[in-house]
Amino acid sequence: MSFFNDVYVVVKDIPPGKVATYGQIARLLGNPRMARQVGWAMAACPENHTPCHRVLNRFGACCKGFAFGGEEVQRALLEAEGIAFGPDGCVDLTRYGWERQAE
DNA sequence: ATATTGACGGGCA
C-alpha cells in the first residue's frame, strides 16, 4: 500500500476548483502507467479525506455509476468548486487542469 | 496459496 498511500497524498494536495487526471497523478508518482492503481486508490477512497470527485480520467470525465454517489453528485460537487462542465459532460482540463505546484 | 481483474494510460507496430 505504499504508492497507494502516496496517491492519497497527491489527491489531497489538489486545490479546490481544480481537477487532476489519473495519468497526471500517476506521472507525479513517477510511473506514468500506474493510472489504474490510482483509480483503485480512489476505489478504496477514504471519502472522509479524499476528494475523489476531483480525480477524473484523461478525458476530464468520470465513469458513470462508479463515482462515490453518482455522476450527478460528482458533477454537482465540481460545479460547487467552480468547475464548469462541457456539453459532452467533460471538464475543461485546459482551464481546470491542476498543475503540480510542488516538485 | 495463486490467477485475474480492475475508476487508465502510454508506448510501439
Place this chain on the structure above:
DNA sequence: GTGCCCGCCAATA
C-alpha cells in the same frame, strides 16, 4: 494517424 499490447500494485475470486 490509428490500432493493439503492455505495464503498475492491490484487491477479490
